[in-house]
Amino acid sequence: MQLLVATEKLDELAGPLKELIERQPEVERSPVIAGLPRFLAGVHDKAQALSVSQTALAAYLDAPATRTAARTSLGRLAAAAQQSDLAMDYLQQAHRDDPAAAGPVLLALDLMGPKPEAEAVVKDYLARPDALAPLRLAYVQSLEQRQRLVDAVAQLRLAVAQQPEMAQAWLSLGALLTELQEPREGIQALDRYLALQAAPAADAGDASDDDNQDERLRRTYDYACVVQADAHEQLGELKEAARWLDKVPADRTDLALLVRRASLMVRQGQVDAGLALVKNGAARDNPDARARLLAQAQVLRDAGRQQAAFDLLGDAVKQNPEDSGLVYEQAMLAEQLKQYDTMETLLREVIRLKSDDAQAYNALGYSLAERDLRLDEALKLIQHAVALAPDDPFILDSLGWVYFRQGRADEALKLLQQSYAARPHAEVATHLGEVLWALGQRDEAMRYWREAQRRERDNTALRETLQRLKVKL
Missing domain, CATH: 1.25.40.10 (Tetratricopeptide repeat domain)
Incomplete structure (x- = not known):
């Protein structure tokens, strides 16, 4: 079997595979069947691997001792062959056969992307009193x-x-x-x-x-x-935050930790010290010059020195014009500086360099929608971002916001509620509140705005929205 798989002679595999399973003691057949997708993971013709396995496992699909393992394995092979409907059929039957089995649940977690309805299997299993804790944690990770x-x-x-x-x-x-x-x-x-x-x-x-x-x-x-x-910093307890960061020894400090320490320094007015820390501080991951430069730009941004950060990244982009990450960061600073033409030029360059960058499409579309400009173009940009990253709640927020700008408040409300349910961010709550306000649901709007204020008292979008609408919380 190993030789046949290694030489991709899958048309000869069904017989030996069936014989191998038959030779196993009955109690060991299910584990062998369950391991089949992993054994065939390296083959190039996924459809043929599925077909061969269907032939070899036909006799085990109805036997109570092996049917769950067989259907789960075939479901995995079908998923690998991009046959998600068939994979879903195998999954649902395997779960009906044995609702307490873990294998179908793991398959369901993998299928949740192409087949969202697979999540129902996970939820049904986790409702059981004997559900395994590691499977719940795997669901959390998903x-x-x-x-x-x-x-x-x-x-x-x-x-x-x-x-x-x-x-x-x-x-x-x-x-x-x-x-x-x-x-x-x-x-x-x-x-x-x-x-x-x-x-x-x-x-x-x-x-x-x-x-x-x-x-x-x-x-x-x-x-x-x-x-x-981070939690203590959110509460404004800067000394306590610094105390927790100091618990990480110097030999285990990486650049990300240096940036956090620098952020605390900035909030205490020690901007130059923060810059020096991220520029020259020892870090275990031995960060390169690019990473150090991005860290400096972050510190400058935190300090309110957007122009200095923009200029710093601009020099780097001149030396590395094909680095889409640097260009994107400079574009975001251009927006903060209200240099919108520059921002648009930079974001279009990011899209040219990296056509699958969902954040670049979203950033450009959202900026247009926020300024109530070229809304049809903004919608197309954000829809493209959604296609690239359909699970991103912030991109859904952008889509809802452009709908609102187009006068489609009811459609906007549904999207913003969906975004907020996944990620209750202060800015999403701000948008949701404004849509509700426009729809006449003012008590509900106030509730979301108060929630946004509770989460992030100094949120710029919330403050500007309340000022524009002349609302006091």
Whole structure:
């Protein structure tokens, strides 16, 4: 079988595969069948791999001991062959055969992209009292990848309620709550993680699996400290934030951590010190000149020195005109400086250099919509961004906003509600509130605006919207 797969002679594979399964003791057949997609993962003709497997597994599709493994494996092979409808059929039958089986749930998580209805299998399984905690965490990871952070938090709450000693779940919960600008609750979750996971020893080795495990624990602990710092910074507790960052030793400090430290310095008026830190500070990941330059631009932006950041990136772009990342960052600074013609030129250059950059399409379309200009063009740009990144709630927010600018308030409302449900950001709440205000639902609009203010008191979009509409919260 290995030789046939290696030489891509799949037309000869069905017989040996069937015989191999038949030779296994009955209790071992399902694991062998379950491993088939991994065994065939490297073949080029995915459709033929599926067809061969369908022939070999035909006798096992109805046997109670093997039918779930067989259908799950065929579902994976169908998915690999881009036959998502067939994969969904196999998935649903496998789950009906054995609602407690983990294999179909893992397949459903992989299918959620092309077949959103696969999520129903995951939810049905997780409603069971005997649902495995690792599968719930896998679902959380899938939700995070789709930027459905509110749903991910809900699942993590269930996970820690069912298994309060699960340290990783507390860490993930704390990180997501902090990202959603719920710092107080985030700190509570992080404290629980740190109580369960003692600080690791300082020295690290790399000669054994135990040493590698120790290093992973150190990195995770460092991450928890950084998130604690972020949460305290959101609360304006800068000294406490700095104290948490200082818990990460110098030999484990990377550039991202230097940027966080520099951000705290900026908020305390130490801009030059912050710049010097990201420019020359020691970092374990040995960042290159480009990374250092972007970090300096970030510090300047945080300090309100947008022109200096724009000029710094401009010099870099002159030396590296094909670097779409640098061009994009300069475009965003041009927008902050209200140099809209320059911004548009730069974003169109990003699109030329990287035609699949959803953020560039979205940024240009949103800027046009925000200024109530060329709305048909703005809509096309944002729709293209949605096609490239359909799960991005901020791009959905842009689409809702351009609809509102076009006078399509009811359509805008649905999209903005969908965006806010996935990612309740202050700016999305601001847009949602304005649409509700325009529709005459003023109490509901005020509720969203108050929520935006609670999450981010100094949000520029919220402040300007309230001033323009002459609203006081």
